[in-house]
Amino acid sequence: MKPSNANLKENTPPKGLRSWLKIYVETERYQSPRFGVILLQGLVGLLFFVFVTRLWYLQVHQGAEFARQAQENRLRYERIFAPRGRILDEKGRVLADNRIAYGLSLVREDCRDIPATLTQISAFSRLPLPQIWDKYQQDRFRIKPFEPILMITDITFDQVARIASDIPTWPGLELVVRSKRSYPEKDLFAHVLGYVAEVNEKEMAEDDALAMGDLAGKQGLELELEKQLRGRKGLYVVEVDAHARVLNKTLSQEPQSGRELRLSLNSSLQKAAWDALDGEAGCVIVMEPDTGKLRALVTSPAYDNNLFAAGISKRDWEGLRTSNRFPLQNRVIQSVYPPGSVWKLVMASLFLERGISPRDTVFCPGEVKLGNQIFRCWKRGGHGNVNMENAIVHSCDVYFYLMAERMGIDRIEEFAKASGFGRPTGIDLPHEKSGLVPSRGWKRRRFGRGWAGGETYNVSIGQGYTLVTPLQMAVFVSALLNGGHLLKPQLLDDAPRESTGRVPAKGETLNFVVSAMRKAAAGGTAHIVARKDADMGGKTGTAQVVKLKMGAGDRRLRASEMEYAQRDHAWIATWGTKNGKTYVVVVMVEHGGGGSSVAGPVAAKIYDHLFGPGAQTEVVSAQPRGERMN
Amino acid sequence: MDTRLINHLNWSLLACMLLLYLIGVGNLYSASGTRLETGLSFSDFYQRQIIWGMCGLLCMLLAMSFDYRRLRNLAWPLFFASLVLLLLVPVMGKSVYGAKRWLSLGFMSIQPSETAKLAVLLLAARLLARDQRPLGWKDFFAVLAVGLAPCAFIIMQPDLGTTIMLLLILGGMILYRGLHGHVLKICLLTVPCAAAFMWIAGLRDYQRQRILTFLDPGNDPRGAGYHILQSRIAIGSGELWGKGFKEGTQSQLRFLPERHSDFAMAVFGEEWGFVGCVALITLFCFFLLSIFSTVIQAKDRFGSLLAVGIFFYFFWQIFINIGMVIGLMPVVGIPLPFISYGGSATLLNFTLLGIVLNVSMRRFMFKG
Numbered sequence: 001m002k003p004s005n006a007n008l009k010e011n012t013p014p015k016g017l018r019s020w021l022k023i024y025v026e027t028e029r030y031q032s033p034r035f036g037v038i039l040l041q042g043l044v045g046l047l048f049f050v051f052v053t054r055l056w057y058l059q060v061h062q063g064a065e066f067a068r069q070a071q072e073n074r075l076r077y078e079r080i081f082a083p084r085g086r087i088l089d090e091k092g093r094v095l096a097d098n099r100i101a102y103g104l105s106l107v108r109e110d111c112r113d114i115p116a117t118l119t120q121i122s123a124f125s126r127l128p129l130p131q132i133w134d135k136y137q138q139d140r141f142r143i144k145p146f147e148p149i150l151m152i153t154d155i156t157f158d159q160v161a162r163i164a165s166d167i168p169t170w171p172g173l174e175l176v177v178r179s180k181r182s183y184p185e186k187d188l189f190a191h192v193l194g195y196v197a198e199v200n201e202k203e204m205a206e207d208d209a210l211a212m213g214d215l216a217g218k219q220g221l222e223l224e225l226e227k228q229l230r231g232r233k234g235l236y237v238v239e240v241d242a243h244a245r246v247l248n249k250t251l252s253q254e255p256q257s258g259r260e261l262r263l264s265l266n267s268s269l270q271k272a273a274w275d276a277l278d279g280e281a282g283c284v285i286v287m288e289p290d291t292g293k294l295r296a297l298v299t300s301p302a303y304d305n306n307l308f309a310a311g312i313s314k315r316d317w318e319g320l321r322t323s324n325r326f327p328l329q330n331r332v333i334q335s336v337y338p339p340g341s342v343w344k345l346v347m348a349s350l351f352l353e354r355g356i357s358p359r360d361t362v363f364c365p366g367e368v369k370l371g372n373q374i375f376r377c378w379k380r381g382g383h384g385n386v387n388m389e390n391a392i393v394h395s396c397d398v399y400f401y402l403m404a405e406r407m408g409i410d411r412i413e414e415f416a417k418a419s420g421f422g423r424p425t426g427i428d429l430p431h432e433k434s435g436l437v438p439s440r441g442w443k444r445r446r447f448g449r450g451w452a453g454g455e456t457y458n459v460s461i462g463q464g465y466t467l468v469t470p471l472q473m474a475v476f477v478s479a480l481l482n483g484g485h486l487l488k489p490q491l492l493d494d495a496p497r498e499s500t501g502r503v504p505a506k507g508e509t510l511n512f513v514v515s516a517m518r519k520a521a522a523g524g525t526a527h528i529v530a531r532k533d534a535d536m537g538g539k540t541g542t543a544q545v546v547k548l549k550m551g552a553g554d555r556r557l558r559a560s561e562m563e564y565a566q567r568d569h570a571w572i573a574t575w576g577t578k579n580g581k582t583y584v585v586v587v588m589v590e591h592g593g594g595g596s597s598v599a600g601p602v603a604a605k606i607y608d609h610l611f612g613p614g615a616q617t618e619v620v621s622a623q624p625r626g627e628r629m630n
Numbered sequence: 631m632d633t634r635l636i637n638h639l640n641w642s643l644l645a646c647m648l649l650l651y652l653i654g655v656g657n658l659y660s661a662s663g664t665r666l667e668t669g670l671s672f673s674d675f676y677q678r679q680i681i682w683g684m685c686g687l688l689c690m691l692l693a694m695s696f697d698y699r700r701l702r703n704l705a706w707p708l709f710f711a712s713l714v715l716l717l718l719v720p721v722m723g724k725s726v727y728g729a730k731r732w733l734s735l736g737f738m739s740i741q742p743s744e745t746a747k748l749a750v751l752l753l754a755a756r757l758l759a760r761d762q763r764p765l766g767w768k769d770f771f772a773v774l775a776v777g778l779a780p781c782a783f784i785i786m787q788p789d790l791g792t793t794i795m796l797l798l799i800l801g802g803m804i805l806y807r808g809l810h811g812h813v814l815k816i817c818l819l820t821v822p823c824a825a826a827f828m829w830i831a832g833l834r835d836y837q838r839q840r841i842l843t844f845l846d847p848g849n850d851p852r853g854a855g856y857h858i859l860q861s862r863i864a865i866g867s868g869e870l871w872g873k874g875f876k877e878g879t880q881s882q883l884r885f886l887p888e889r890h891s892d893f894a895m896a897v898f899g900e901e902w903g904f905v906g907c908v909a910l911i912t913l914f915c916f917f918l919l920s921i922f923s924t925v926i927q928a929k930d931r932f933g934s935l936l937a938v939g940i941f942f943y944f945f946w947q948i949f950i951n952i953g954m955v956i957g958l959m960p961v962v963g964i965p966l967p968f969i970s971y972g973g974s975a976t977l978l979n980f981t982l983l984g985i986v987l988n989v990s991m992r993r994f995m996f997k998g
Contacts, residue, residue, distance in 0.1 A: 025699070030928065031762070036806035040918075048915045056904065058956060059865060060869065062866050069863045070879055070885075239883075
């Protein structure tokens with residue numbers, strides 16, 4: 001072995017180093033193994049190929065998705081609630097307001113001990129723990145990480161003070177200020193305004209702008225005009241790090257408060273109508289015939305919509321839902337009734353249009369016979385010879401039976417439908433009913449039987465299958481006064497006049513019916529609304545709920561003698577003009593009994609409010625005792 | 631000084647490693663940044679890495695200064711010294727995160743498993759360099775025994791990463807060297823069985839959990855899968871061109887764990903995108919091929935095998951680390967050479983490359 005390094009040529013190194021300095025020289029010539037060479041090159045090639053492919057997949061193919069996830073990692077969105085638009089009456093009185101409410105929210109990720117914190121929430125709020133757990137379990141999967149769950153929505157002020165001092169010891173809990181809806185007029189406008197409540201899954205799915213914990217309209221105008229009232233939420237974009245520490249907060253969208261709505265309704269008139277109904281189940285509509293604007297829209301009984309806005313308790317809800325007086329029902333549009341004799345206004349218009357002369361008379365003996373059925377007039381003994389005007393003024397049934405027979409059901413159906421019956425009026429309130437205009441086709445579909453002649457008799461006096469909503473009747477009476485325009489009833493003060501159709505009748509026809517109503521008020525069945533200081537008109541109706549009940553001696557029973565649910569519905573449809581201002585007032589009292597005796601006084605009180613009190617003509621009892629006017 | 635030493639130096643390897651080192655320091659600078667409310671604040675990792683790099687260069691020069699063939703004489707003493715140190719670890723080692731891997735020398739701590747890597751590498755090169763025929767059973771087991779002895783200690787610490795690294799380096803060298811046909815066949819049959827045995831007997835619960843989590847990271851996104859998911863998001867969100875130097879949100883907002891050490895590559899991928907990553911991987915490939923050129927140019931078996939061992943030492947680290955960062959490998963604590971922060975790793979990397987440079991520059995020195 002020959003030393004080949006310079007170091008080795010030096011003289012003997014120290015002993016311990018000798019073995020280290022010795023260089024072992026391989027004698028064979030070295031050749032890299034072929035397989036080994038291929039292996040190393042192959043591995044480098046493999047590394048390059050695998051990594052570049054994978055990186056292409058991650059960064060180019062899936063890059064956008066990962067970029068989104070990285071954004072989601074670092075950015076959170078915080079909503080800024082926009083104040084909901086207030087709702088005012090015609091004079092600017094507040095009907096729906098926003099008030100400050102304190103809530104308690106929980107951020108799961110910041111919370112060290114969920115069960116203990118929930119127990120504490122229960123202690124703060126005095127709500128039972130299981131209820132708190134339910135709320136938590138229900139919401140925890142619906143929200144994104146770091147989003148607060150609103151655990152309690154409405155904390156009283158003295159509770160707030162107590163919680164505020166304790167809250168620093170409970171990480172994850174936060175007092176939040178939220179806006180709540182309040183309705184100072186309570187029951188009075190409940191059905192018009194409706195209410196707001198926390199959104200549900202379905203609403204959130206249908207509307208991107210809604211998120212958990214938001215309030216949204218559920219009924220009434222709050223529901224119907226939700227989009228205008230709601231405004232637009234503002235948005236903070238919050239940058240956070242992995243420990244949820246907030247690095248900066250930028251306002252990405254300014255909140256925009258909702259539109260303030262001014263209604264055409266007048267709250268003192270509304271109150272007067274409410275008081276006039278005096279707790280009876282029924283409704284009142286006051287409408288301007290030229291514009292379609294509603295000045296009062298009362299349904300009774302109602303409910304306190306604040307209960308819903310605060311989150312109604314199960315007991316209250318059950319109470320409202322199961323009440324036999326149906327306070328949740330908006331009787332103006334959601335209930336349908338046989339119109340009774342008020343319907344005669346529609347029939348008279350039809351007769352005039354179809355060539356029946358106002359001078360044509362019919363002899364009313366008190367009843368007519370069709371086949372083996374007897375159809376009675378409300379007046380025992382009959383009206384004698386009556387022409388159309390008298391038939392309206394005194395509400396003679398026999399005249400309408402016989403004239404309707406000449407018309408036939410098809411023409412009645414056609415005319416009624418063209419006059420706005422059997423379809424919604426289009427008012428800005430949800431769940432409006434259409435009512436029913438019966439026809440041969442309908443009868444066959446419904447009962448599988450043909451139309452019977454007697455049914456035309458019933459329809460002619462607003463009985464039988466005919467069903468209308470009180471609002472439809474108000475729209476029709478308005479049309480009589482405004483030249484036949486069927487106007488959409490408007491609740492907003494600045495709403496334009498919107499016509500949804502036209503009663504197919506000439507001006508003189510309408511004028512004739514209007515003047516007949518005037519005579520009915522002056523000296524007929526609607527005499528109760530007569531006033532010295534105003535031009536008045538009206539038509540009463542008493543709609544039977546069940547088939548005529550005959551008492552002993554073939555006498556119709558008085559309302560007080562019947563079961564409540566079997567009593568007749570009382571109607572009155574009126575108009576009044578004073579100083580160039582015209583109003584249509586329609587009153588319907590459910591199971592009230594006689595139109596003129598029950599609904600009439602309500603209407604009279606409303607006119608007292610509209611035109612000033614004390615100008616009524618002395619009440620002449622146009623109605624013989626023991627008999628009820630129709 | 632013989633000018634031939636300079637002439638034969640593997641310049642491309644030197645260039646590759648310096649470039650990688652600089653990229654590593656630059657990336658570490660960015661990875662040190664943490665965004666706070668007040669702005670970006672930097673920790674001093676990159677400064678420390680610069681100091682370690684300087685020390686590393688000294689070690690490298692030292693490793694180049696003598697004839698590498700003398701290392702053959704060091705193989706056995708170093709091997710035994712390592713075993714002794716490894717034996718001392720359970721007795722007087724320091725416990726960090728529940729694992730005993732460090733020996734405190736008072737002024738500094740050393741990780742005996744690092745010296746064990748070097749020792750096994752030298753000894754394996756020496757044993758495998760005895761002749762040139764494919765390995766028979768006897769030689770195979772001799773080399774295997776040399777590797778398994780320190781592995782037995784290291785897995786007890788426990789340090790799965792280093793154990794796997796040692797076995798893989800050894801396996802690479804043996805494969806390069808070539809096996810007799812029947813030895814190879816039997817190995818191919820037994821290795822899967824050994825792996826299964828390891829899975830059952832050799833792994834701790836958390837190690838098994840890591841591998842399972844790797845297979846399905848979505849299973850536990852806030853726990854064990856967090857590293858993998860966040861790393862993928864970091865890399866993927868770099869998209870084609872990257873977010874730009876010091877612009878990575880995943881790293882600065884601390885969503886990315888271990889961003890200085892094991893996941894430094896994810897920071898790079900986030901900020902430089904696909905283009906930067908491909909460039910870096912290309913550079914790593916050039917780096918490996920430069921070592922490879924010394925492997926085939928070396929004029930003796932020992933030098934060549936040393937270079938092969940070092941090739942595998944780097945190859946496996948690159949393969950496992952980047953593979954882990956981009957979600958192709960389970961999370962094992964293996965750093966990426968030059969890119970990840972680490973003092974002793976930097977020193978060892980430079981030293982080993984000094985040896986490769988040593989082999990390359992002395993390839994002409996032959997007994998004529």
